[in-house]
Amino acid sequence: METAQSYVSKMRSSKKKEYARRYLLYRQTRVEPSPPLYPLSYMAAQAVRMEIDRLLEAEKEECT
Numbered sequence: 001m002e003t004a005q006s007y008v009s010k011m012r013s014s015k016k017k018e019y020a021r022r023y024l025l026y027r028q029t030r031v032e033p034s035p036p037l038y039p040l041s042y043m044a045a046q047a048v049r050m051e052i053d054r055l056l057e058a059e060k061e062e063c064t
Contacts, residue, residue: 001062004055015039020048027056 004024011017022035037045 001058002055003059004052007051007055016044016048019045020052023049024052027052 004027008017008020008024011020019035019037019040026032026034040048
C-alpha cells in the first residue's frame with residue numbers, strides 16, 4: 001500500500017513535491033498554516049491535496 005509520504009517522495013516536479021511536502025506536514029501537525037497554492041495552479045494543488053487526503057484516510061483505516 002502506498003503511503004502519503006511515499007506519494008510525495010515519488011513526485012518528479014520539484015514545485016509540486018514542495019507543495020505536497022508542505023501540505024502533508026500541515027495535515028500531520030496543523031501547526032503552521034495551510035501552504036499557499038503558488039506556484040501551482042488551483043487544479044494541480046487540489047489534485048495533490050485530494051490524493052494526500054485519500055492516502056492519509058486509508059492509512060488511518062488500516063491502523064484501526
